[in-house]
Each structure stands twice: as C-alpha cells, then as structure tokens.
Amino acid sequence: MIDVNRQGEVWVFAEQEDGKLSDVPLELLGKARELAGKLSVPVAAVLLGENVGHLAAELIAHGADKVYLVQDAVLRHYQAASYSRVLCRLIEAHRPQICLYGATPLGRDLAPTVASAMKCGLTADCTDLQIGDHKIASSGEVHEKLMFQIRPAFGGNIIATIVNYDRWPQMATVREGVMKMPEPDASRTGEVVQCAAERGGLELPLKVLETHRRPKRVNLKAARIIVAGGAGVGSRDSFRLIWDLANCLGAAVGGSRAAVDLGFVDHDHQVGQTGTTVRPALYIACGISGAVQHRAGMEESAKILAINTDPAAPIFSVAHYGIVGDLNDVIPKLVKVIRRGAAVAGAAS
Amino acid sequence: MPYGPRRVEQPFGSENVAINCVVCVKQVPDTKRITGEAMKEDGTVNRAALPAIFNPEDMNALEAALDVRDRCGGTVSVVTMGPPAACEVLRDALCRGADRVVLLSDRRAAASDTLATSYILSCAVRKLSPDLVFCGRQAIDGDTAQVGPQLAEKLAMPLVTYVEELMDVCEQSVRVKRSVGNGWEVVECGLPALMTVMDTANTPRPQSARRIMKYKKARSAMEAAKEVADAMPDAAKEDQDAERQRRLAALAERGLLIDQWTLDDIGADLAWCGRDGSPTKVHRIQAVVLAGGEYHEYPPTEEGIAELVGALIEDHTIG
Numbered sequence: 001m002i003d004v005n006r007q008g009e010v011w012v013f014a015e016q017e018d019g020k021l022s023d024v025p026l027e028l029l030g031k032a033r034e035l036a037g038k039l040s041v042p043v044a045a046v047l048l049g050e051n052v053g054h055l056a057a058e059l060i061a062h063g064a065d066k067v068y069l070v071q072d073a074v075l076r077h078y079q080a081a082s083y084s085r086v087l088c089r090l091i092e093a094h095r096p097q098i099c100l101y102g103a104t105p106l107g108r109d110l111a112p113t114v115a116s117a118m119k120c121g122l123t124a125d126c127t128d129l130q131i132g133d134h135k136i137a138s139s140g141e142v143h144e145k146l147m148f149q150i151r152p153a154f155g156g157n158i159i160a161t162i163v164n165y166d167r168w169p170q171m172a173t174v175r176e177g178v179m180k181m182p183e184p185d186a187s188r189t190g191e192v193v194q195c196a197a198e199r200g201g202l203e204l205p206l207k208v209l210e211t212h213r214r215p216k217r218v219n220l221k222a223a224r225i226i227v228a229g230g231a232g233v234g235s236r237d238s239f240r241l242i243w244d245l246a247n248c249l250g251a252a253v254g255g256s257r258a259a260v261d262l263g264f265v266d267h268d269h270q271v272g273q274t275g276t277t278v279r280p281a282l283y284i285a286c287g288i289s290g291a292v293q294h295r296a297g298m299e300e301s302a303k304i305l306a307i308n309t310d311p312a313a314p315i316f317s318v319a320h321y322g323i324v325g326d327l328n329d330v331i332p333k334l335v336k337v338i339r340r341g342a343a344v345a346g347a348a349s
Numbered sequence: 350m351p352y353g354p355r356r357v358e359q360p361f362g363s364e365n366v367a368i369n370c371v372v373c374v375k376q377v378p379d380t381k382r383i384t385g386e387a388m389k390e391d392g393t394v395n396r397a398a399l400p401a402i403f404n405p406e407d408m409n410a411l412e413a414a415l416d417v418r419d420r421c422g423g424t425v426s427v428v429t430m431g432p433p434a435a436c437e438v439l440r441d442a443l444c445r446g447a448d449r450v451v452l453l454s455d456r457r458a459a460a461s462d463t464l465a466t467s468y469i470l471s472c473a474v475r476k477l478s479p480d481l482v483f484c485g486r487q488a489i490d491g492d493t494a495q496v497g498p499q500l501a502e503k504l505a506m507p508l509v510t511y512v513e514e515l516m517d518v519c520e521q522s523v524r525v526k527r528s529v530g531n532g533w534e535v536v537e538c539g540l541p542a543l544m545t546v547m548d549t550a551n552t553p554r555p556q557s558a559r560r561i562m563k564y565k566k567a568r569s570a571m572e573a574a575k576e577v578a579d580a581m582p583d584a585a586k587e588d589q590d591a592e593r594q595r596r597l598a599a600l601a602e603r604g605l606l607i608d609q610w611t612l613d614d615i616g617a618d619l620a621w622c623g624r625d626g627s628p629t630k631v632h633r634i635q636a637v638v639l640a641g642g643e644y645h646e647y648p649p650t651e652e653g654i655a656e657l658v659g660a661l662i663e664d665h666t667i668g
Contacts, residue, residue: 080508105530109510112495116502121628124493134632159635167628205507206536213532274492282666303666316644321657325649337655
C-alpha cells in the first residue's frame, strides 16, 4: 500500500511477448499523456522481460517520458508471481499515482494480483479515463484531480464512474483498441531507468510444459468494413448470411458478445467492451440490439448501418443508416444488390 | 450417477489421493435477461426485477472440482458470499454433487469491492484448508475477473487462470491446459493452487434427481428461522424459539443444515471488509440514456436496399 500523493507519475505497464510490444501499452501511452498533462506529472512505462531494452525507444516515441526497465532471465516469460513481485517493488520505490494495464489475458492476470498485494483499487475494462474532482456526499470533503474510471456495468444498464481516494495507486485495465494509439514521434526523448530484479521471492510457481500459439485469425482493428451479427441471427448456420455479406464486401466478420456466447462465431470476432474496439469506415450491425457494451466497441465507426426487426433497438441510436426488417430477408437482398452493383461497375470499367 | 456428455470416467495417474477442493461461487442477476424494469426511475438497479442465477462460469468451476473428486477421491466444498437468498445456489451445488456448502453472510460485508471480497473469501477458504481452489473465470454482473487472482494472492497460492482442461491431478501437483489469448499452454504447478475455470472447460453435470429429493430441503439457520416466523406469526417467542431449535436439530441430523458463517466466524479483520475495506468508490452512476436516433431509414425492399447501397457508394464508403 502506498499513501495518496500528488507528485506520482502516470504509469503504463508495457506488455511484451518475445521481445515485441503489444498494441495496448502504446495505445495507453496516448491516454496516459492526457491524464499526466492534467496532473502536471511525467508518464512512465514499465518494461519487464529479458533482452527487451530495445523496446524502450518505441515506448518513448509513443509518449513515455521515462521507461523503468527490469531485465532478468527469470522474467523471460510472464508469470503472475514474478511479474507482480517486481512491479510491486517498483511501485513502492517510485510511488506512481496511476497505473494502467491492457485488459489482455496477461493484464487481467497481473493487475488484480498487484492490486491485491498493494491493497489498492482496480477497475476492469474501462471505456474511458478522465481526471476530475470527487466530493464525498456524507462529509462534503473534496478530493481533487482523481482518475475517473468509467465503465459500463450491470449488463450495460448503467455507466459507472469509479474513483479511489484513500489508497493508491489508482489502477485500471483497458481493452485493446479502446484508446487511440498516438502517432509515434521518433524525435521525443526520454530517460531509461535500469532497475535490478532482486531475485528474492522470484520463484516461478508454474512449470510451462508446452506452449502452442495460434495466429489471430481475424484482425478486426485493421478492417475497413465490418459485418457483425448478434443474437438476432439465430444460429451458427444462419450466421453464414453474415459471412456471405462480408465476403461480397471484402469485409471482416464481427460478432456481439451474445453471438459469441451462443457459439455463432468465435471469440476472436467479438466486438465490444470485452472484445475488440473497432473504428471501421463502415460497420454493419445485423440482429444486434446494441447493448452499451457493444456500442462502446463500435460507435466511433465512420458509418454505421443497422439491420434489426425491432425499431426500438438501441443500435439505431448510433446508426447512420437503418433498415427495420428481418435480416434473413434483408441480407440476401443486400448481397444481390451489391453483387449487381459490382457487375455493373465491372462492365463499365 | 448422471454424467455430462464430455465426462471421461478415468482416474488420473494416481488414484485415491483424496484432494480437498473448495469452489467459490456467486449468485448473480441474470444480466442477459434484463428487462425494462431493471432500472428504477432514480437510475438505481432494481434487483427485485432481475432473476438471480448461479454465475455460469462458477458452474464450470464446480464441475471441475466434482470431476477431481470423482477421479481422485476427496471432497468438494462450495462457498458463496452473499445475502441469505444466495442459499439458492448452494442448494443447486448440493443437487449437483457438492459435499459441503457454506454461506458467508454478514451485513458488514455489504458493498465490498473485489479487493474486500477476495479478502473475506480468503479468510473462509483458509478455514477449509483446501488442496485446490476453483473459481469461475468471471461473473456476468461485473465481468471483472479480479476475484480469482486476488484470492490467489491473498492465499499465497499459485494462480492458474483460464483453465480449459484438468489433465492430471496427483498428491503434490496438478497439470492443466490453459488458454492464453493467442493460443494455449500446458502448465504444472504444486498444490495447493487456485484455478479460474473457463466456460469451455467442461459441461456441468445436471442436478441428480435423487439429490434434488434430498437437498431441496436444505436450509441455512437464517432461512429456517424465517420459515418458523412465517409459519407461526402469532406464537409466543418461546414457542417460536423451541420450534426453531427443533427444526435446526432435525436439519443437522439429516445433513441438511447449510453452514452459515459471519465475519467473526472466519476471523476477518473488519478494516478490510465491506465499504471501509474497499478502495474503489462509486463517484457516479448514470442510467444509460439513449440519444434519439437520427438515422436515415430505408425500407427492407430491394428498391430501398438499392437506394441505400447507392448512397454508400456515393460517399465512397463502399465500392
């Protein structure tokens, strides 16, 4: 546990695997700069691993003023026990006021372990972070410049803003793609602070016997057009319609959480607060009612087309174009019209 | 015995090592079936309008534990922290095969965030001295997935998240397949250990008809007291007390008394419980209000759709 302080830096945990940084820490550095600007404190990235020193420059280019670098053979592969131990020692030594983590499988394993050891708060899957003042209703006491940790909760019926004011650091996890990655600036300069990993307490409780990596089959973040299906699609078989439409548009396929939970499409395709956040040129939402968690992951798309039988579905509140109708009827027509258009365009050229 | 479709009726490498499992489960509002009445007019959650269910992935955690017990011997204890009504999920667990259930209920635990919850659970779990602790990966009401890892840290146990398959359990260690974002790995770790279980790990067995007949009558002391008060509202206090004692004794004798622990029973330090023990505070709750949709609607006809596609080509969104 560290005391509340106003000088502490804003930290980003720099998740890397096999010497390559994930996107999330780079995205978080953009947000961290914004928060640190309001607090007038530096931004620091925390980089743990073995032979990862070369990544410091990338972190600095994306907004870090400082990189705490801890390199040791014991840190080559992530384990909650070793990484949290090193991170907690750094937090105790340098007393940051904010620590941000990607809500990746690793981040969601590490951040709560650190929070438990530091006895501090942690808010998962934030969709926004801001700096603001909090007044305690009972005493009237005001805590200034806290990190507002904003996330949908309770099945998306509410948006909760969470703060911590009596135990620091203030910590949050954020899903990949939620924050916009800043343009790297190679001319930025920063300090690399080399820290030794004290070996005590760094035993590795897990023995990894086999590792199997499969490349991510879909890159939703890079797609120009996404066709996404929800519970309204009805079945994994009917989801074929979504694939058909995507194929004729050269689009990627997305799914709402409901569609993923129902097994219509794999988790890699999930768009939303607990999936991927996307900003394509066109997002076609088919049979997706549009719970706030889903909208949080797609509402910044340049154009949104919603197809739904229910004219009162919340998805229409973020849509630019809407068709109220049965997707089983509408999608084949849409495919036909697009194919015909492509044929006409082909003939004209 | 009823078995789910994916069960393998094979013992692990070493039989009958007697593994004591503790499963932490949560009763949650069914967030998938939220209706318009879910929110009150003042923007707070109307819990009464939400059906309460066994958190789905906790069911997978329970199945994993039952599977270990069936293959290795040992016991499965299920712990839930919640209001007296949370006994419902404990009865469910008993009907599926749990050996022992514990309700952790105390008003002073109300408003606990994940940190305080994991502290309280750690005090209870320690009392049961398990070899393996199982949690669902996450609960559907908050989706934080924090309590499992925090509980492991508090118990100083190795943490194995996202478990997809228990491959082997022996006296000293466990070997599991776990999911890691872009793939999977097989890890081994010593006991005791804590695992968080994914919904893909197994198919939870159904309740057994025989066990339902028995355990539908299981009650906590608090529930029994309420039933007595409801059944004989006009009786003198002494008569009510006598009836309550009689029922409790009868429940205990038939193994139907659900253990109920308070924070005192588990020796929890109140400074780390409830609102005071929770570093995260709610600054603001906003009911989700939708802005009026100002979208261009096209009819679901071929002409309408052609017009829409024309508009999308026109502004270079497609084509």
